[in-house]
Amino acid sequence: MKKNIAGFVAIKFALFSVSVATAQQKAHNPLIFADVPDxxxxxxxxxxxxxxxxxxxxxxxxxxxxxxxxxxxxxxxxxxxxxxxxxxxxxxxxxxxxxxxxxxxxxxxxxxxxxxxxxxxxxxxxxxxxxxxxxxxxxxxxxxxxxxxxxxxxxxxxxxxxxxxxxxxxxxxxxxxxxxxxxxxxxxxxxxxxxxxxxxxxxxxxxxxxxxxxxxxxxxxxxxxxxxxxxxxxxxxxxxxxxxxxxxxxxxxxxxxxxxxxxxxxxxxGRWFSYLFRDYGSVGRIPYLVPVKWEDGWPVLGVNGKVPETLDLPLNKSLIPGIVASDEFNRKKKEPALPLVWQWNHNPDNSLWSVSERKGFLRLKTGRVDTSFLLARNSLTQRTIGPLCSGVISLDVSGMKDGDFAGLALLQAQFGQVGVKVDGSNRNIVMINASTKKPVQAASIPLSQNIVFFKAECNFTDKKDVADFFYSLDDKTWLPIGTQLKMAYTIPQFIGYRFALFNYATRDTGGFADFDYFRITETISTIK
The missing domain is CATH 2.115.10.20 (Glycosyl hydrolase domain; family 43)
Structure with missing residues (x-):
């Protein structure tokens, strides 16, 4: 009898394991945890x-x-x-x-x-x-x-x-x-x-x-x-x-x-599905799939009228590198200057950026004086992704001029920035927080070297919609800077938050900032 019970338990456990493994191999909603609306x-x-x-x-x-x-x-x-x-x-x-x-x-x-x-x-x-x-x-x-x-x-x-x-x-x-x-x-x-x-x-x-x-x-x-x-x-x-x-x-x-x-x-x-999207806070409007059956000449959406968590379709792979991707800015002959994951905020001025002037770097040059990040041209962006993500850059500031500001941002109306500001002969690492709709300088730290590293981490889990910024002087030890950004999806911009590489002048033109790489991951650190 004990052997029969043990065998029964073993069979049930095996069937449960197969069921779990099968569920893990199925697609899940949301289909794409990133801003892909309409x-x-x-x-x-x-x-x-x-x-x-x-x-x-x-x-x-x-x-x-x-x-x-x-x-x-x-x-x-x-x-x-x-x-x-x-x-x-x-x-x-x-x-x-x-x-x-x-x-x-x-x-x-x-x-x-x-x-x-x-x-x-x-x-x-x-x-x-x-x-x-x-x-x-x-x-x-x-x-x-x-x-x-x-x-x-x-x-x-x-x-x-x-x-x-x-x-x-x-x-x-x-x-x-x-x-x-x-x-x-x-x-x-x-x-x-x-x-x-x-x-x-x-x-x-x-x-x-x-x-x-x-x-x-x-x-x-x-x-x-x-x-x-x-x-x-x-x-x-x-x-x-x-x-x-x-x-x-x-x-x-x-x-x-x-x-x-x-x-x-x-x-x-012969199967049918309906593709739809959901407003999901500051990450943006994210796609879902629901199965469709036809009854009495009408499409019937969902499973018992609900969005299913899993779908009888292949497992979702990472959004990296199909939707977002890291970039070392190394270009081989005949390769496009920028991979498709990148988009400019508004129209770029193509005379003021390059991936060939310095091999292995994106160079953003200043050609006019701007008063704010949102009005600056040539901010290069790509989507953030959920539920977690981080973006890291390496920045060479040796070509920047007085009044220049360059670094890494999270772009929306209530944006956040971490970067280097030049004031005369002084350079400072600064963090800007616009959670209150007005940009506030939340931190300023003197910088005495040419190479510096910045990181932005986003947490969209259950619509937490918060981001933290970090800097490093050696790409090993990361230190938090400034205040936590409370992200918000605002109608005036109508987009999910985006990572943005930026450089703009507030006093004199002709400076430049060199970005060695941008790296995106689906994790965040434990430093808070």
Missing amino acids: MSMMRVGNTYYMSSTTMHFNPGVPIMKSNDLVNWKLINYCYDTLADIPSLNLTDGRGTYGRGSWASSIRYHNGTYYVSTFAQTTGKTYIYSTKDIEKGPWKRVAFKPSFHDHSLFFDDDGKVYMLYGNGKLSLVELNEDLSGVKEGGINQVVIENASLPALKEGQRGGLGAEGSQLFKKDGKYYLFNISWPPGGMRTVLLHRADKLTGPWEGKVGFQDLGVAQGGLIDMPD
């Missing part, structure tokens, strides 16, 4: 492609690729710069924070890839197209007006449309060559108030339905939108119709954890 996805054969929003950063409209719908890698951008205008160049004293290009729509039609977007900054709609989505080149057409949160759609009869709007949704037919709105084509409101399915009787207000993404399955049209009803949460709205012009039938599609805004993606094996 996703649009498509499948071409066995390969998935995704576009997203990066607004005022350049290059813009990132394109990502996946072979399993879980693990994504940056492969391209649609443009180097959106437009050569003062607000995008940071020459107007304000910039275009939180604007630039917004939600994109990615499509594949007759051997060509298309990505469309729109920009409040320019008041235009843009359509980019290419035969080679990884190498380009991209063809661009631009026209007015700016169609808010539109979905680009190629119908079976060859006609091309955009469905767009906020609350009131409209359909517009485009020219066959996508060069603009077709004269005499369909141009009409198709849903007078798309928010209604999420509102209680007599209720008004909240976020109007937007984020349109349009799909077709088995002869029916399906439209995904997001709304935020008063007193509720971010909600997925679904509409379906037999004709694009309607009538459209609507319902609430999903309400859980505020995971909303996205669309549909199918797999070669």
Whole structure:
């Protein structure tokens, strides 16, 4: 009897171990713990492609690729710069924070890839197209007006449309060559108030339905939108119709954890998923996947109406180096000057940076006097990632001039900086904390050497949203500096926090700072 009990226990333990191991091999939500909002996805054969929003950063409209719908890698951008205008160049004293290009729509039609977007900054709609989505080149057409949160759609009869709007949704037919709105084509409101399915009787207000993404399955049209009803949460709205012009039938599609805004993606094996995102504090808007079943001609999202923690898909790998990556700034011949993980804050001045003037270093040069970090050009950024991450730089300050400030920052409206300020013949390591919306110098330490190391650590666990800064004189012993940064996701910038390498002048131009490397990890130290 004892042997039977022991055997039974052994079998149960083995089955439990297999179950745990199997669970550990499955994908988990969030899909990407980083700021990748307003996703649009498509499948071409066995390969998935995704576009997203990066607004005022350049290059813009990132394109990502996946072979399993879980693990994504940056492969391209649609443009180097959106437009050569003062607000995008940071020459107007304000910039275009939180604007630039917004939600994109990615499509594949007759051997060509298309990505469309729109920009409040320019008041235009843009359509980019290419035969080679990884190498380009991209063809661009631009026209007015700016169609808010539109979905680009190629119908079976060859006609091309955009469905767009906020609350009131409209359909517009485009020219066959996508060069603009077709004269005499369909141009009409198709849903007078798309928010209604999420509102209680007599209720008004909240976020109007937007984020349109349009799909077709088995002869029916399906439209995904997001709304935020008063007193509720971010909600997925679904509409379906037999004709694009309607009538459209609507319902609430999903309400859980505020995971909303996205669309549909199918797999070669016949499974369907919905890609959505969630506002997750200062790390930004992070993607989720939920399974989809079809019932009575409607997509049914989630597992019993909830976001599942795990998915029957391959295990998530690290976001390093596909979404973010370390950089030693060593470049071989024919390699791009900057890997795709990097984006400039607004348009760069390309005459004032280099990875070739000093081999193995990024050199940021000053060409004008600036009054603040947020108005300084040529801050080079990449995403922070959750739940934990740290960024480290090595900085050579020997080329800096009086009034220059260079170092490592966490970029948002309530930013934090650690770096070297030059005051006459003196150099000081300083930490700036803008948690209160006003930059405060929280520490200043004299520096008597040319090489110094800085680190910023972010903790996004359970929306703690705090960051600590450190410095080192030997790259071995790290010392905390200044005060803890309380990070906050602010609407004026509308981005998750980003690591930023910066150098700007406050008095004299012509100085430079040399960055030997940037290294990112998914851990933080125990020093607090």
